[in-house]
Amino acid sequence: MTYTTKELIAAFIARDLQDGENVVVGANLPVPRAGVLLAHLHHGPNMTIGLSATQTNLLKEPVLQPFKYNRDFRAARWAESYMQHHETFDSPKLMSDVFFVGGIQIDQFGNSNLIGVGTDYRRLRFRGPGAIGTTTMTTYTKRYHLYLNSHDPRVLVERCDFITAFGWGRGGADARTKLGLPGGGPKYCITPLCVFDFEEETKRMRLRSVHPGVTVEEVLARTGFAPIIAPRVPETEAPNADEMEILRQRVDVEGVLRS
Amino acid sequence: MTGERRSRIVDEIQAAARVTDGMAIVIGGHIMSSHPMAVIRQIIKQGTKNLTVIGAASAGLEVDLLVGAGCARRVITPYVGGEALAPIGPFYQAAVQRGEIEVWECDEGIYYTALRAAALKLPFLPTLSGLGTSLPEVNPDLRLFNDPITGRPLVAVPPLQPDVALIHAAVADAYGNVQFVGSGMGDRAHHRAAVTTIVTVERVVPNEEIRKNPLATAVWNVDAVVRAPYGSHPYQSPGFYLHDEDHLNEYLRAARAAVQGDRRPFAEYLDRYILGPANHAEYLQTVGFPRILSLHEV
Numbered sequence: 001m002t003y004t005t006k007e008l009i010a011a012f013i014a015r016d017l018q019d020g021e022n023v024v025v026g027a028n029l030p031v032p033r034a035g036v037l038l039a040h041l042h043h044g045p046n047m048t049i050g051l052s053a054t055q056t057n058l059l060k061e062p063v064l065q066p067f068k069y070n071r072d073f074r075a076a077r078w079a080e081s082y083m084q085h086h087e088t089f090d091s092p093k094l095m096s097d098v099f100f101v102g103g104i105q106i107d108q109f110g111n112s113n114l115i116g117v118g119t120d121y122r123r124l125r126f127r128g129p130g131a132i133g134t135t136t137m138t139t140y141t142k143r144y145h146l147y148l149n150s151h152d153p154r155v156l157v158e159r160c161d162f163i164t165a166f167g168w169g170r171g172g173a174d175a176r177t178k179l180g181l182p183g184g185g186p187k188y189c190i191t192p193l194c195v196f197d198f199e200e201e202t203k204r205m206r207l208r209s210v211h212p213g214v215t216v217e218e219v220l221a222r223t224g225f226a227p228i229i230a231p232r233v234p235e236t237e238a239p240n241a242d243e244m245e246i247l248r249q250r251v252d253v254e255g256v257l258r259s
Numbered sequence: 260m261t262g263e264r265r266s267r268i269v270d271e272i273q274a275a276a277r278v279t280d281g282m283a284i285v286i287g288g289h290i291m292s293s294h295p296m297a298v299i300r301q302i303i304k305q306g307t308k309n310l311t312v313i314g315a316a317s318a319g320l321e322v323d324l325l326v327g328a329g330c331a332r333r334v335i336t337p338y339v340g341g342e343a344l345a346p347i348g349p350f351y352q353a354a355v356q357r358g359e360i361e362v363w364e365c366d367e368g369i370y371y372t373a374l375r376a377a378a379l380k381l382p383f384l385p386t387l388s389g390l391g392t393s394l395p396e397v398n399p400d401l402r403l404f405n406d407p408i409t410g411r412p413l414v415a416v417p418p419l420q421p422d423v424a425l426i427h428a429a430v431a432d433a434y435g436n437v438q439f440v441g442s443g444m445g446d447r448a449h450h451r452a453a454v455t456t457i458v459t460v461e462r463v464v465p466n467e468e469i470r471k472n473p474l475a476t477a478v479w480n481v482d483a484v485v486r487a488p489y490g491s492h493p494y495q496s497p498g499f500y501l502h503d504e505d506h507l508n509e510y511l512r513a514a515r516a517a518v519q520g521d522r523r524p525f526a527e528y529l530d531r532y533i534l535g536p537a538n539h540a541e542y543l544q545t546v547g548f549p550r551i552l553s554l555h556e557v
């Protein structure tokens with residue numbers, strides 16, 4: 001069966017999610033959205049799905065229509081409960097167990113930056129959109145994945161100009177507990193070329209797998225730091241027929257992941 | 260001794276007049292939904308300057324519009340943008356890069372912590388959010404300190420008190436009982452922190468309607484209620500209408516031209532939609548009912 005890289009990544013994200021987890025789906029990240037919904041329909045019948053300030057279970061919905069914007073009220077047709085936005089921050093129980101974080105810069109220890117690029121904060125060369133909820137969500141969430149739509153040495157940098165979400169700081173397995181951060185930290189960094197994880201001792205990024213057709217050399221050429229490379233780097237596991245059927249028939253009927 | 264229960268209904272012009280130069284305002288809603296645009300447009304029209312604009316967490320392009328129209332001196336919100344339409348507001352981005360406005364850097368958790376500190380009249384509230392990040396460096400109001408109980412580091416978040424909270428909701432009665440369709444986003448937090456609250460609503464309903472379902476009353480005892488059907492246009496209003504993508508793209512084209520140096524399309528946008536119309540009804544007439552009525556849920 002043929003599949004696109006986006007479908008491959010959605011299946012990778014889905015396999016990391018476990019039944020019973022509470023996961024929020026954003027609107028502007030179609031691939032993580034598909035991964036979460038695939039996990040729910042494939043092996044997570046007791047997952048809680050957060051969607052447009054509501055929580056629900058979508059097992060009995062034949063087709064999950066996508067929404068373009070985060071707060072589209074049409075998603076409320078499925079709601080079992082509402083979430084007041086400020087209330088989200090009152091307890092990690094109300095936050096997503098797994099969270100997806102982008103960045104205009106991400107460094108080798110998984111710290112991420114949404115403020116901007118430049119050495120002088122008062123005169124940024126490029127102003128980013130802002131931290132959104134990433135600082136607090138990554139403080140508490142059980143684990144999170146850094147997620148990038150493009151694999152670029154200007155984004156994957158040795159050191160971020162600013163940090164809005166603390167990953168593993170300057171490295172070390174105790175980097176987060178030393179600061180008293182309760183959350184589990186970043187687990188994967190997922191790009192259109194590959195998946196990085198974090199080496200257990202140093203918490204530096206390690207090339208975990210390359211997507212089919214991508215070489216290790218290509219990843220290195222397009223990464224602004226030197227990740228840890230195992231002697232043999234496997235391919236990212238392909239989606240199976242069951243996963244592809246759910247993706248195409250129920251989660252992504254409009255084919256956003258095929259475009 | 261008897262008295263009359265007083266109506267709190269004002270029009271959008273009277274409501275906006277309560278916002279004066281140099282105030283801090285907080286604007287409700289969330290990115291593409293539920294912004295009190297009838298009052299925002301009037302604030303621009305009356306020429307209010309030097310505002311501290313506390314956008315929603317996260318804010319949409321209404322904050323960008325206030326920056327572009329020259330009303331904002333300082334912006335406080337962890338996001339300004341239009342999602343897939345505009346990852347970041349053009350005026351906001353350009354004004355920050357040029358050092359024309361100040362930013363109070365935060366994330367959503369820190370933002371609500373600051374509003375809660377204001378509501379409780381506290382000098383600060385502690386948080387774990389921001390430890391190890393650049394936020395305490397780029398926002399000197401956020402102070403690292405050691406917790407007196409365990410000695411561990413924490414971040415002290417000072418209060419952010421808006422003079423006026425501007426909220427858009429589904430319905431209210433004349434006495435300031437407000438009900439949303441849906442969650443109400445973070446608007447309860449805005450009301451609790453602000454000195455006064457003004458709410459624009461799709462419909463003003465009789466007090467009897469409110470009493471049918473008091474559990475739905477999310478915010479009560481607000482200071483002013485503004486009758487503003489389609490008052491969140493060009494943003495969504497849950498249960499009433501969807502966002503107007505064509506209008507937002509018209510705004511974005513004008514904003515992008517302006518930051519490139521050609522301010523004429525934005526001047527035309529302001530004239531057509533904000534400075535020209537005498538009030539909210541004339542704004543709706545300018546947008547046109549075929550367009551307005553096409554924004555229904557499908």
